[in-house]
Amino acid sequence: MKRRHFLRTSLAAGTAAAATLTVGRAASAVPVRSLGLDERRWDRATDGPLRLSSNENSLGPSEAARRAILDGMGEANRYTHGLAGELRARVAAHHGVDEASVVLGNGSTEVLRMAVQAMAGPGGWGPSPALLVVPDPTFEHVEQYAGPWGLELLKVPLRPDHRHDIDRMREAARAARGGSSRGPVLAYICNPNNPTGTLTPCREIEDWIREADDVVFLVDEAYFEYVDHPSYRTALPLALERPNVVVTRTFSKVYGLAGLRMGYGLAHPEAARRIQAFSGRSNLNAMGILAATVSLGDDTHLAHSLRTNEDARRVTYDVLDELGLERLPSHANFVLHRISGDQAQYIRRMREAGAWVGRQFPPFLSHNRLSFGTPEEMGRFAEILREFRRRGWV
Amino acid sequence: MKRRHFLRTSLAAGTAAAATLTVGRAASAVPVRSLGLDERRWDRATDGPLRLSSNENSLGPSEAARRAILDGMGEANRYTHGLAGELRARVAAHHGVDEASVVLGNGSTEVLRMAVQAMAGPGGWGPSPALLVVPDPTFEHVEQYAGPWGLELLKVPLRPDHRHDIDRMREAARAARGGSSRGPVLAYICNPNNPTGTLTPCREIEDWIREADDVVFLVDEAYFEYVDHPSYRTALPLALERPNVVVTRTFSKVYGLAGLRMGYGLAHPEAARRIQAFSGRSNLNAMGILAATVSLGDDTHLAHSLRTNEDARRVTYDVLDELGLERLPSHANFVLHRISGDQAQYIRRMREAGAWVGRQFPPFLSHNRLSFGTPEEMGRFAEILREFRRRGWV
Numbered sequence: 137m138k139r140r141h142f143l144r145t146s147l148a149a150g151t152a153a154a155a156t157l158t159v160g161r162a163a164s165a166v167p168v169r170s171l172g173l174d175e176r177r178w179d180r181a182t183d184g185p186l187r188l189s190s191n192e193n194s195l196g197p198s199e200a201a202r203r204a205i206l207d208g209m210g211e212a213n214r215y216t217h218g219l220a221g222e223l224r225a226r227v228a229a230h231h232g233v234d235e236a237s238v239v240l241g242n243g244s245t246e247v248l249r250m251a252v253q254a255m256a257g258p259g260g261w262g263p264s265p266a267l268l269v270v271p272d273p274t275f276e277h278v279e280q281y282a283g284p285w286g287l288e289l290l291k292v293p294l295r296p297d298h299r300h301d302i303d304r305m306r307e308a309a310r311a312a313r314g315g316s317s318r319g320p321v322l323a324y325i326c327n328p329n330n331p332t333g334t335l336t337p338c339r340e341i342e343d344w345i346r347e348a349d350d351v352v353f354l355v356d357e358a359y360f361e362y363v364d365h366p367s368y369r370t371a372l373p374l375a376l377e378r379p380n381v382v383v384t385r386t387f388s389k390v391y392g393l394a395g396l397r398m399g400y401g402l403a404h405p406e407a408a409r410r411i412q413a414f415s416g417r418s419n420l421n422a423m424g425i426l427a428a429t430v431s432l433g434d435d436t437h438l439a440h441s442l443r444t445n446e447d448a449r450r451v452t453y454d455v456l457d458e459l460g461l462e463r464l465p466s467h468a469n470f471v472l473h474r475i476s477g478d479q480a481q482y483i484r485r486m487r488e489a490g491a492w493v494g495r496q497f498p499p500f501l502s503h504n505r506l507s508f509g510t511p512e513e514m515g516r517f518a519e520i521l522r523e524f525r526r527r528g529w530v
Numbered sequence: 531m532k533r534r535h536f537l538r539t540s541l542a543a544g545t546a547a548a549a550t551l552t553v554g555r556a557a558s559a560v561p562v563r564s565l566g567l568d569e570r571r572w573d574r575a576t577d578g579p580l581r582l583s584s585n586e587n588s589l590g591p592s593e594a595a596r597r598a599i600l601d602g603m604g605e606a607n608r609y610t611h612g613l614a615g616e617l618r619a620r621v622a623a624h625h626g627v628d629e630a631s632v633v634l635g636n637g638s639t640e641v642l643r644m645a646v647q648a649m650a651g652p653g654g655w656g657p658s659p660a661l662l663v664v665p666d667p668t669f670e671h672v673e674q675y676a677g678p679w680g681l682e683l684l685k686v687p688l689r690p691d692h693r694h695d696i697d698r699m700r701e702a703a704r705a706a707r708g709g710s711s712r713g714p715v716l717a718y719i720c721n722p723n724n725p726t727g728t729l730t731p732c733r734e735i736e737d738w739i740r741e742a743d744d745v746v747f748l749v750d751e752a753y754f755e756y757v758d759h760p761s762y763r764t765a766l767p768l769a770l771e772r773p774n775v776v777v778t779r780t781f782s783k784v785y786g787l788a789g790l791r792m793g794y795g796l797a798h799p800e801a802a803r804r805i806q807a808f809s810g811r812s813n814l815n816a817m818g819i820l821a822a823t824v825s826l827g828d829d830t831h832l833a834h835s836l837r838t839n840e841d842a843r844r845v846t847y848d849v850l851d852e853l854g855l856e857r858l859p860s861h862a863n864f865v866l867h868r869i870s871g872d873q874a875q876y877i878r879r880m881r882e883a884g885a886w887v888g889r890q891f892p893p894f895l896s897h898n899r900l901s902f903g904t905p906e907e908m909g910r911f912a913e914i915l916r917e918f919r920r921r922g923w924v
Contacts, residue, residue, distance in 0.1 A: 187608065196607045205603045205817065212599070212821065213590040213786040214581065242636050242791075245811050253647075257678045277811050284651045284807050392607040395816030397636075413678050416810070417639050417671050422789030423599065423817040427606065 186513050186520075189492040191330070191359075191470045193392035194509040195444055198437035201393065201427035208426045215418055219425045227400055230432050233376060236405035239412055242419045244358060244386040244399025249281045250414040251354050251382050251401070255322045256285035257414070267312040270324040271300045273331060273497045275356060278324045287322070288312075293499075298334040298464055300325060306344050309351045325371075326356040328363060331497040331505040333466035338369050345374050345381055353381045358399075359468035361390040361438065362445060368467070372402055379404040382411065387424075389469060390441045391431045396424035445469050448508035455518035459525050470507040472500060475530050479504060485529060489520045580907050583886035585724070585753075585864045587786035588903035589838055592831035595787065595821035602820045609812055613819045621794055624826050627770060630799035633806055636813045638752060638780040638793025643675045644808040645748050645776050645795070649716045650679035651808070661706040664718040665694045667725060667891045669750060672718045681716070682706075687893075692728040692858055694719060700738050703745045719765075720750040722757060725891040725899040727860035732763050739768050739775055747775045752793075753862035755784040755832065756839060762861070766796055773798040776805065781818075783863060784835045785825045790818035839863050842902035849912035853919050864901040866894060869924050873898060879923060883914050 187194070197205075220240060228235040241247035255266045268282045272291035279289060290308050295301045309321045323344075327336050345353055355371040375381040382403040388394035398420070401411060431437065449466060456463050456473050463473040475482050479501045483494035494504050508514060524530040581588070591599075614634060622629040635641035649660045662676045666685035673683060684702050689695045703715045717738075721730050739747055749765040769775040776797040782788035792814070795805060825831065843860060850857050850867050857867040869876045873895045877888035888898050902908060918924040 190609050192609065193607050196604050201606070202603050205599065205606070209596050209599045209817075210590050212595070212789040212817075213587050215584050215586065215782075215788050216791075242810055242815075243812055246813075249810055253678075257650075257680075280811060284647075286651075388609075394609050395606040397610075397812065397815045416636055416643055417674065418637055418791065419640075421636075421791040421815045421818055423603075423606075424815055 184490075185487070186491040186509060186517055188507040188509055188513070188517060189494055189505075190394070191389065191468070191507045192394050193389060193441055193469065194448075194513055195392055195437075195441055197392050197396075197427055198431055198434050200430040200434050200437070201391075204426040204430045205423045208422060212422050214422065216420050216422045216425055217418070219422060219429075220420045223420075223425050223429045226429055226432055231372065231402060233372075233402060234405060237376060237402055237408055239401040239403065239408050239415070240420055241384075241399045241401065242416060242421075243388060243397040244356070244384040244401070245277050246397075246416065246419060247382070247384050247399060247401035247411065248278050248354065248356070250411045251352070252278060252281040252287075252322065253285070253414040254410045255320055255352060256282070256287055266320045266322055267309070268322045268324065269305050269308050271305070271326065271329060273500060274324065274326045275330040275358075278354065278356075282322075288319075294329070294332065294334075298329070298332045300327070300329065300336040300341075302336065302340040302344055306348070309348060313350055321351045322354060323351050324354045324356065326358075327368075327371075328359045328467040330358070330468070331470070331500070332464050332472050333359075333468045333470055334464055335363065335365060335368060335467050338367060338371070341371060342374060345371070345378070349378070349380060351380065355381065355383045357383055358386045358389055360385060362442065362469055363467045365467060375403050375407075377404070379406040382407055387428045387431060390438060390445075391428070392437075392441065393424065393427050393431065396427055397421065398424040398428040444510055445508055447511040448514045451511050451514040451518060452506065452508060455514075455521055459521065459530070461530070464503075470505055472497075472503050472505050474502060475504050476502070477529065482530065485524070486520070489523075491517055491520055578884075579881070580885040580903060580911055582901040582903055582907070582911060583888055583899075584788070585783065585862070585901045586788050587783060587835055587863065588842075588907055589786055589831075589835055591786050591790075591821055592825055592828050594824040594828050594831070595785075598820040598824045599817045602816060606816050608816065610814050610816045610819055611812070613816060613823075614814045617814075617819050617823045620823055620826055625766065625796060627766075627796060628799065631770060631796055631802055633776075633795040633797065633802050633809070634814055635778075635793045635795065636810060636815075637782060637791040638750070638778040638795070639671050640791075640810065640813060641776070641778050641793060641795035641805065642672050642748065642750070644805045645746070646672060646675040646681070646716065647679070647808040648804045649714055649746060650676070650681060660714045660716055661703070662716045662718065663699050663702050665699070665720065665723060667894060668718065668720045669724045669752075672748065672750075676716075682713075688723070688726065688728075692723070692726045694721070694723065694730040694735075696730065696734040696738055700742070703742060707744055715745045716748060717745050718748045718750065720752075721765075722753045722861040724752070724862070725864070725894070726858050726866050727753075727862045727864055728858055729757065729759060729762060729861050732761060732765070735765060736768060739765070739772070743772070743774060745774065749775065749777045751777055752780045752783055754779060756836065756863055757861045759861060769797050769801075771798070773800040776801055781822045781825060784832060784839075785822070786831075786835065787818065787821050787825065790821055791815065792818040792822040838904055839902055841905040842908045845905050845908040845912060846900065846902060849908075849915055853915065853924070855924070858897075864899055866891075866897050866899050868896060869898050870896070871923065876924065879918070880914070883917075885911055885914055 224235050224238050227238050267288045269290045272293050292301050292304045312321050372383050375383045382401050384401045386399040461474050463471050486493045493506050618629050618632050621632045661682045663684045666687050686695050686698045706715050766777050769777045776795050778795050781792040855868050857865050880887045887900050
């Protein structure tokens with residue numbers, strides 16, 4: 137496939153505030169103004185900024201998902217209990233598990249919330265206060281959900297090769313169990329990890345799980361479908377045989393439905409039941425259910441998404457290598473790469489140039505997380521990055 | 531406006547299971563088979579059963595809401611933070627409050643969940659365990675959310691005229707505050723009340739709120755827009771001046787967006803901040819935000835919904851009066867009316883006849899909750915009810 141893109145950049149001299157970089161395609165180049173958060177408008181998406189900050193799927197929902205929404209929207213006045221049952225059955229069949237092992241969520245983040253609260257509550261896995269062990273840095277939601285409940289938080293830095301430091305996480309859990317509080321321990325595993333995009337060897341995770349029946353494992357596999365590595369595999373088999381392991385998946389990434397808030401957890405029926413008690417009632421929206429239901433079996437769109445991501449990764453790697461900007465090995469739809477200078481300033485300058493990137497993930501303050509858009513979008517990003525280099529900004 | 535409907539009923543003699551009641555319109559009469567929950571399929575809605583069991587708005591989403599979904603669906607791959615900000619501003623303007631007083635929820639039920647958890651948590655309004663005081667019967671979600679957290683639950687029966695028994699609720703709260711536990715008290719007020727559709731005088735509620743700074747009041751006004759009674763008013767002014775009062779509203783009822791899960795709470799900024807800490811991250815879906823944003827200012831659809839509801843209520847009252855089936859005065863989009871015989875059997879027979887009604891609301895087991903559909907739908911329901919009378923079933 138041949139992808140042509142026209143890109144014109146003109147940076148006004150002087151301060152970043154005065155920059156008026158113009159980015160566009162073919163004859164329809166449009167000026168992109170500095171966008172504040174309050175200007176994040178739906179209708180700007182097509183010709184608007186490059187949205188490379190939230191690990192979304194730039195292809196959007198599949199054709200089948202759009203048709204499902206179109207067909208269903210007239211019935212958006214109806215509650216969704218029946219529809220949710222159908223999706224649950226579809227998810228169960230997709231993974232070859234019993235329906236009692238499926239917990240549907242308002243995004244997989246709701247399943248994370250439910251699991252944290254199942255730990256924090258008095259009817260939960262054990263006496264409070266619990267200890268939460270997380271890698272650092274990682275996806276922030278679990279830590280945020282734990283915040284109000286007084287869980288003790290232990291953040292274990294990633295190893296130099298950016299895998300989870302399973303040894304240290306395991307040791308911390310063991311010490312907590314042997315201590316006087318004897319509260320339950322919740323361990324969060326994010327594999328591939330966000331924001332690094334790196335893998336932790338499944339063998340290390342599995343060994344820990346097999347050894348620690350008294351630790352509750354929350355294994356976030358949001359980027360599962362993107363991984364193409366021979367030793368990578370899901371923790372689902374362990375979850376099905378043990379009531380202390382929960383695997384989460386999402387429709388927000390490879391399926392392109394982030395705005396519809398659809399995800400799920402897979403667990404032993406006993407764990408699923410405990411978690412479900414903390415669910416929102418009627419937690420799923422109709423358009424999300426309909427789109428997710430047809431997306432799950434849509435292998436064509438899945439393959440297209442994965443191919444697009446690979447192509448976009450190649451375009452991105454090329455420009456990073458060309459500019460000598462070190463990058464972590466990505467196994468997801470984003471990459472963490474080195475920048476020079478202040479990260480906040482970089483993110484702001486990128487926004488002013490029409491590209492949303494980042495956010496801050498301490499301690500990686502000389503890096504930036506960049507989501508992969510389409511290959512064409514990454515070509516536009518590459519031009520901006522080269523211009524940054526010319527200006528000495530990166 | 532002239533509404534014609536054709537209705538043909540033919541009940542086979544014998545058991546309810548053998549009943550083959552046919553309900554349809556004009557020439558397109560279709561057989562309606564016994565529907566199990568697993569058959570609640572989206573695409574049956576038009577010619578399918580009468581859906582009068584969930585207090586939905588049979589008119590469906592407004593034209594503007596559908597257009598908003600259509601325009602936005604291609605961007606369902608994007609997270610919704612920016613869109614949510616726009617809706618928050620719109621809600622704040624609609625009620626003339628500060629944005630800091632608005633808590634958006636995945637349905638108003640999520641706001642109820644957040645508020646219960648803000649009470650239950652150690653960082654909440656006070657030391658646990660808390661006492662939850664609710665009218666009985668009422669909407670069940672608050673009680674359900676409290677379940678896992680060990681809150682003490684006190685259910686105070688409605689008075690004989692079906693208003694909340696504010697005196698007894700107040701006395702219970704006062705006794706709890708004077709007791710040794712000194713835990714916080716959460717009081718749930720549902721006005722109009724579900725499932726009775728009845729009003730509690732606002733003056734009684736307000737007097738209690740003014741007296742009890744140490745009780746947290748959760749005032750559910752899901753059916754606010756339907757009320758046409760001179761003394762009825764929102765508790766919002768009290769919520770804005772006191773950090774212990776939360777008012778909830780929903781887009782599920784008069785706005786016809788139940789399937790999109792959109793609601794909100796209005797509260798003093800301090801209370802809103804406390805509650806918000808228990809929100810799901812990215813809790814709002816894009817189609818819901820878009821539809822809600824245009825629906826809030828759509829006075830035409832609002833007026834149409836209210837007029838339709840009034841017409842449907844008249845059709846319903848007529849047949850209930852004709853058959854001598856006592857009814858409670860409805861101030862919402864449903865009515866609680868007397869039936870004869872077993873309630874579960876009535877609900878099942880109705881389902882077999884093609885109408886979803888009820889569910890069980892003890893202790894009202896010789897009554898049934900009936901949602902108002904369109905006037906035409908209520909005409910079809912009336913014919914079924916008359917047939918039930920002919921068969922001695924009601």
